[in-house]
Amino acid sequence: MIAPLRRAHRRILVTLSLGLPLLFVSSMFVRTETPRVDLPAELGLGRVALPEAPIEPDPLLYWSAAPVRIGQSLPGDARLLGAVRSGLWLAWSPELAELEEGTLFVYSLLDQEVTALIGEGTDEGKAQ
Amino acid sequence: MPESDSNEFYVGYHPTAPLGVARRTRSFVIAALLCTVGLALVLAKGFGPLPRATFEFGSLRTFEGTISTTPYPALHVPRPGVIDGAPWTSRYHIVAPFKFGADAAVAEFDGKHVRLKGTLVHRDGRTMIELVPESLEEIPGLALSPEGPQSLGEHSLIGEIVDSKCFLGVMNPGNLKPHRACAVRCISGGIPPVLCVRDTDGRAEYFLLVGENGEPMNKAVLDYVALPLEITGEVERLGDQLILRASAESFRIL
Amino acid sequence: MSHAYRAVGWNRQKKVYDRILTLGVILFLGLFMGVGALLRPNATAETLMIRGFGAAAFLLLHVILSIGPLCRLDPRFLPLLYNRRHMGVTMFILAALHGLLSLIQFHGFGDVHPLVSLFTASDSYGSLAWFPFQPLGFGALVILFLMAATSHDFWLANLGAPVWKALHMSVYFAYALLIGHVSLGVLQAETSPWLALPVALGLAWVLGLHLVAAGTEARLDRDVEGVEFEGLVDVCAVHDIKDKRARIVCLDGERVAIFRYDGKISAVSNACQHQNGPLGEGRVIDGCITCPWHGYQYEPHNGSSPPPFTEKVPTFDVRIRQGRVLVNPDANAPGTEVSPALIDFADKGAPDA
Numbered sequence: 236m237i238a239p240l241r242r243a244h245r246r247i248l249v250t251l252s253l254g255l256p257l258l259f260v261s262s263m264f265v266r267t268e269t270p271r272v273d274l275p276a277e278l279g280l281g282r283v284a285l286p287e288a289p290i291e292p293d294p295l296l297y298w299s300a301a302p303v304r305i306g307q308s309l310p311g312d313a314r315l316l317g318a319v320r321s322g323l324w325l326a327w328s329p330e331l332a333e334l335e336e337g338t339l340f341v342y343s344l345l346d347q348e349v350t351a352l353i354g355e356g357t358d359e360g361k362a363q
Numbered sequence: 364m365p366e367s368d369s370n371e372f373y374v375g376y377h378p379t380a381p382l383g384v385a386r387r388t389r390s391f392v393i394a395a396l397l398c399t400v401g402l403a404l405v406l407a408k409g410f411g412p413l414p415r416a417t418f419e420f421g422s423l424r425t426f427e428g429t430i431s432t433t434p435y436p437a438l439h440v441p442r443p444g445v446i447d448g449a450p451w452t453s454r455y456h457i458v459a460p461f462k463f464g465a466d467a468a469v470a471e472f473d474g475k476h477v478r479l480k481g482t483l484v485h486r487d488g489r490t491m492i493e494l495v496p497e498s499l500e501e502i503p504g505l506a507l508s509p510e511g512p513q514s515l516g517e518h519s520l521i522g523e524i525v526d527s528k529c530f531l532g533v534m535n536p537g538n539l540k541p542h543r544a545c546a547v548r549c550i551s552g553g554i555p556p557v558l559c560v561r562d563t564d565g566r567a568e569y570f571l572l573v574g575e576n577g578e579p580m581n582k583a584v585l586d587y588v589a590l591p592l593e594i595t596g597e598v599e600r601l602g603d604q605l606i607l608r609a610s611a612e613s614f615r616i617l
Numbered sequence: 618m619s620h621a622y623r624a625v626g627w628n629r630q631k632k633v634y635d636r637i638l639t640l641g642v643i644l645f646l647g648l649f650m651g652v653g654a655l656l657r658p659n660a661t662a663e664t665l666m667i668r669g670f671g672a673a674a675f676l677l678l679h680v681i682l683s684i685g686p687l688c689r690l691d692p693r694f695l696p697l698l699y700n701r702r703h704m705g706v707t708m709f710i711l712a713a714l715h716g717l718l719s720l721i722q723f724h725g726f727g728d729v730h731p732l733v734s735l736f737t738a739s740d741s742y743g744s745l746a747w748f749p750f751q752p753l754g755f756g757a758l759v760i761l762f763l764m765a766a767t768s769h770d771f772w773l774a775n776l777g778a779p780v781w782k783a784l785h786m787s788v789y790f791a792y793a794l795l796i797g798h799v800s801l802g803v804l805q806a807e808t809s810p811w812l813a814l815p816v817a818l819g820l821a822w823v824l825g826l827h828l829v830a831a832g833t834e835a836r837l838d839r840d841v842e843g844v845e846f847e848g849l850v851d852v853c854a855v856h857d858i859k860d861k862r863a864r865i866v867c868l869d870g871e872r873v874a875i876f877r878y879d880g881k882i883s884a885v886s887n888a889c890q891h892q893n894g895p896l897g898e899g900r901v902i903d904g905c906i907t908c909p910w911h912g913y914q915y916e917p918h919n920g921s922s923p924p925p926f927t928e929k930v931p932t933f934d935v936r937i938r939q940g941r942v943l944v945n946p947d948a949n950a951p952g953t954e955v956s957p958a959l960i961d962f963a964d965k966g967a968p969d970a
Contacts, residue, residue, distance in 0.1 A: 240786075258800060265745050274520075274568060290415050295442060315451070344442060345490065372899075374902070388696045391687075395680060396644065406672055408809075535664060536664070542723070543739045545738075548738055549727070
């Protein structure tokens, strides 16, 4: 009465017992990851160490001779040095190393406020 | 066969189960619930960390700037305090709602000074605007001529093609195989494709993908989305945006 | 057992079952999504829900697939089987939520119809690493839907047992598709062993349980080597069978349940007409053979459910000769009346159990 059904069940079980472990193990073996490679130096990406990666929209790196506090608007003497990303990568101006003492800070153009300070002078968070 | 010597016999429509049956079943249920709790915690922990990527859903901002449409629609906003050498406009890519590019919506505003409303999508210093199409209007003001491209030579880069809208914040995670189909849908609909390259410290740089003649690459890249790729082409800098000009024939799947 | 159509024949056992099931589901979803949101604060709500519903459905499927073999190994697990279909429908609902959210999230609002995009957006069908895993999930969901939609006995009666059973056996095909969906999907991107290991253990558990149960069942599937007498086969001694219980033997490849009750012996097919439950592992209660799975009943002398119920099972001719039970291996049509063999004192042999 149910012998054919049980035979089918048996065949299914044998197939799954062989096939599924094979499928699972194979799929673990074929996992790929995109390799990580350092970018060529010619692309001209400089670096400044930041406390943490930017979370505000359109963070820009500025310099000002005057002291700056977080949350304030852009100081009148602020000079744009470039855009901030990945906490470290920065598209910067080649004149950064020549700046006199002042404050490096991050300013969000869209939120219109200073969001992070890098250092009071050029000693801290030196460009690499 | 489970030949039980016990006189116990379970009948589902009786009010209660016999004691031995109830005990065995209860043990299983307790074990299963403990496994459920354990598994929920293990799986919650097992999924990998996610970066901060923001989609300001439900929040509209107003923007003013100049529209450019090549290679992909963008709004240019002047930056204060510019000194020589630093890119002097911020460039925000513009996309339409859902999985569509904004090419049609901005076409007639190319080179014009506009006001528009939109929702911000941003991640790691990159910013994009999801446009409210009917809000786009030309306004009086000086239209900017944004920086021209600066060639940085031919390079081979290794990375993954993602759709810029999901990746920058509309979905998290917005890359790799599980997201691949969505990325294809987005890129096919006009969202700019981007090559995401990671260095050995895990930091990402993004290269906007265009064809050899600077044309949009949406259809050409569809078969390569999410795959580990090496692309050889000319790298250009357009303001703060790095661009990779290549033909799909140079794409090599790793 | 229902004579008239009732959506669910509620009773206390089913209510307890469903309450515990609901508790388990809420516990899992709450913990997974809650802890997930704490550990991964940047995850979007849709991501947590898609992962949560999918994981919950997959876990529940493992529980469901465990029940069958567990009950073969120990009948004290039978309460888990009694209302298993509610678990199946619950699992389908969770899977459908996962599937629907995924379809909208990944394929909706784009330039192509979501169901077309599902099969064409990612079409590396020739690669294992990049094999489109979402169509595998969709295939499994279709099977689970058909099973959930036909889970009521109404469908069993109208589709007929062979069609219904074949459809519900395809749960194994759904399980295979889901192993593929998970292995070739999320596990390609998420490389933590904390995800891969539970999947591997779940697979090993389900297959392992089935293989162990299969091993114990194999003994009973050997045809009884009885002496033939006038076309009947000697299957056992009368005293081998306890009162109100049965002895199961294999004749011509089919299992036959031989019941002893009220000083009589009758033989019916071991397979209950409802869900093919093992009648021979049941009891005679109130004069009826009672199936251990869902409590369906049959009169021993004719294999028919007492009125107003209409289920019938095949019967077998029996005789008792010198304390031995003889059975005709050719089954009678379901519901055929067969006079029970009477046990007289001389046949009893060893005292009743």
